Amino acid sequence: MGERRNWTYDSSTQQYYFHLFSPQQPDLNWENEELRKEIYKMMNFWLDKGISGFRLDVIDLIGKQPDQGITVNGPKLHEYLKEMNLATFGAKDCLTVGEAWSSSPELAKLYSSPNRQELSMVFGFWHLLTSAGNGNKWEKLPLDVSKLKEAMAAWQKLNPNEAWNSLFLGNHDLPRIVSFWGDEGENREKSAKAFAILFYLMRGTPFIYQGEELGMTNFPFENLSEIDDLESHEYFTDKKNEGKTEAEIIKKLREMSRDNARTPMQWTSEQKAGFTNGKPWLTINPNATEINANQALSDSDSIFYTYQKLIELRHKEDWLVExxxxxxxTTDKIFAYLRKTGTRSFLVLANLSKSPQHFQSSYVKKNEIISNDKFPNLLTDLEIKPWQAFALEIENVD
Structure with missing residues (x-):
């Protein structure tokens, strides 16, 4: 029936209620048909206003049956999604994406196969979980490029007629990608571009989290008072009770707290980063004086313009879909793949490390597409610089 901390007593009803997260966030009982109808009514209200779709938070939890000890992938999960589809967005031209930490390529087919009438796609987290020691995000592991390749390839192998991919590097629950896997130092911009080129030329729909296009980093938290995130506060309490020092815990929160991604957007180098004249809910990252939208727009070689080019390619190039x-x-630190249509072939390659790496092939360069460094001329025997990434059209490969 869930842990004790998942139940809170309500004196007005003299009953306990279930909540997987905060006590201020009671879980809805999706087994109640009248409740589901109210949710669908709310969704249709917004659809009638003309919105383009929905992101469905932790959608794999709506089928929970706490009395049976089931919280994720409950037996009626897909029954509810089919019902929701038919009652709301199913007949409309809109996009739906479900957040599903438990999802796998096989489970993704249940959510997003076109003939199942559920969702457009899900957010799958296999790639990010390669750095979760024992499945626990707080036990952060260094970037393992081999495991990352394995995880991404598994999702990319999905047939579009069976399921559709989402492509993302960050969200409101995750550390900033340049801090998590990249290089916050001298290669901040180059590593940010490398991940963007590598991920957003795969098959799927890209989702860009605010600030990612600027290379925003984690916040240098010094004490718990700078953090608002409930999960981080619970982690702090638990670890203090286990005997960890405050310094040890804060160090881990600097790496993994969700508030790393929730600091205000950095628009300018001015006080409060041009975000507000009032008091923001979290302190502005002090590096906003150097990392901000104004600065990015003034530099034709900034991360922002790499993202702009990638978006342009996604709009223009059919091969990115087909x-x-x-x-x-390749060697462990290089992530390289081909995109092939039958008549055209494309090479995408990134060195996801701070050391030079070698790459050998028989490919023949045809056209240059995008790079975060100089394009290579020959592809037979290359030394790939740290965090170097590029995409080329090559002579067709059978």
Whole structure:
């Protein structure tokens, strides 16, 4: 029936209520048909206003049955999603994406296969969980490029007629990607561009989290008073009770707290980063004086313009939708793949490390697409610089 901390007593009803998260966030009882109808009524209200779709938070939890000890992927989960589809967005031209930490490529087919009439796609987290030691995000592991390749390839192998991919590097619950896997130092911009080029030329729909296009970083938290996130406060309390020092705990929160991604957007180098004249809910990251939208717009080689180019390519190039994905066998630190349509072939490659790496192939360069460094001329025997990434059209590969 869930942990004791998941139940809170309500004196007005003299009953306990269930909540997987905060006590201020009671879980809804999706087994109640009248409740589901009210949710669908609310969704239709917004659809009638002309919105383009929904992001459905932790959608894999709505089928929970606490009395049976089931919280994720409950037996009626997909029954509810089919009902929701038919009652709301199913007949409309809109996009739906469900957050599903438990999802796998096989489970994604249940959510987003076109003939199942559920969702457009889900957010799958396999790639990010490669850095979660024992499945626990607080036990952060260094970037393992081999495991990352394996995770991404598994999702890319999904047939579009079975399921559709979402592509993302961050969200409101995750550390900033340049802090999590990249280089916050001298290669901040280069590593941010490398991940963008690598991920957003795969098959799927890209989702860009605010600030990612600027290379925003984690916040240098010094004490708990700077953090608002409930999960972080619970982690702090639990670890203090286990005997950890405050310094040890804050160090971990600097790495993994969700508030790293929730600091205000950095628009300018001015006080409060041009975000507000009032008091923001979290302190502005002090590096906003150097990392901000104004600065990015003034630099033609900034991360922002790499993202702009990638978005332009996504709008113009059909191969980004249609081409198959083929992982290339390389050294551990290089992530390279082909996109192939049958008549055209494209090579995407990134060195996800701070050291030079070698790459050998028989590919022949045809056209340059995008890069965060100089494009190579020959592809036979290359030394790839730290965090270097590029995409090329090559002579067609069978």
């Amino acid at each position: 081409a198959d994905f083929e992982l290339i066998e």
